[in-house]
Amino acid sequence: MVLEMNTKENILNHLREYGFVIIPEYWSSEKCKQALSEFKKLPQQAFEGGQGGDLRCQHSNRYLSSSNEFLNDTFIQDIADNYSLCNRADRVVAGIVKYNPDRQTDSGGGWHVDSESDAQLKSFMYLTDVTSENGPFVFVQKSRDLVNKLEKHSNLRISEELVREHVNPEDVIEMTAPAGTCILADSTYLHRGKQIESGIRYTYTTYFYE
Numbered sequence: 001m002v003l004e005m006n007t008k009e010n011i012l013n014h015l016r017e018y019g020f021v022i023i024p025e026y027w028s029s030e031k032c033k034q035a036l037s038e039f040k041k042l043p044q045q046a047f048e049g050g051q052g053g054d055l056r057c058q059h060s061n062r063y064l065s066s067s068n069e070f071l072n073d074t075f076i077q078d079i080a081d082n083y084s085l086c087n088r089a090d091r092v093v094a095g096i097v098k099y100n101p102d103r104q105t106d107s108g109g110g111w112h113v114d115s116e117s118d119a120q121l122k123s124f125m126y127l128t129d130v131t132s133e134n135g136p137f138v139f140v141q142k143s144r145d146l147v148n149k150l151e152k153h154s155n156l157r158i159s160e161e162l163v164r165e166h167v168n169p170e171d172v173i174e175m176t177a178p179a180g181t182c183i184l185a186d187s188t189y190l191h192r193g194k195q196i197e198s199g200i201r202y203t204y205t206t207y208f209y210e
């Protein structure tokens, strides 16, 4: 899925209407390769386990120039400034979701929202091609009002049953895309990382705070 849009206004309009926007070819494949080779040099101790069994290096921007570049991206910063007060780029998490035949693995640990505030922007960079098999980001468009009505359990997780009951399947967007795709998403909308079925997924994620 590729949206033919790249002007700032188009991006902001889509973000405001649907809660996300996909910007194709934001980084070249060459740039992704360079970032990935840097990323892969991070020592194992730099990572902690995420709620879905994925691996996260919290402040990768302190160690990797490509990650720091993503943190300080002026185009994305401009979008963030115009979107909400949640516009302070705090850190870039370097994330690995790797298939493990012995246990279910995803990024995020099931359906959830990151916060119950008015808005929380996140910026994702897919460093490798992401298919339906290697744990794509899954997002429920236009779910901003719906999430207020859904019961949340520990850590703002929302049960699969409730999602099945209340969400129109057409609004569930599985974000499969090639390396270099940038996704901006408001993480106060319903989302999850799909369980990985094979392979590995590498991403950078910028967290914005108020």
Ligand SMILES: [Fe+2]
Residues within 6 Å of the ligand: 108, 112, 113, 114, 187, 191
């Ligand atoms: Fe999340």
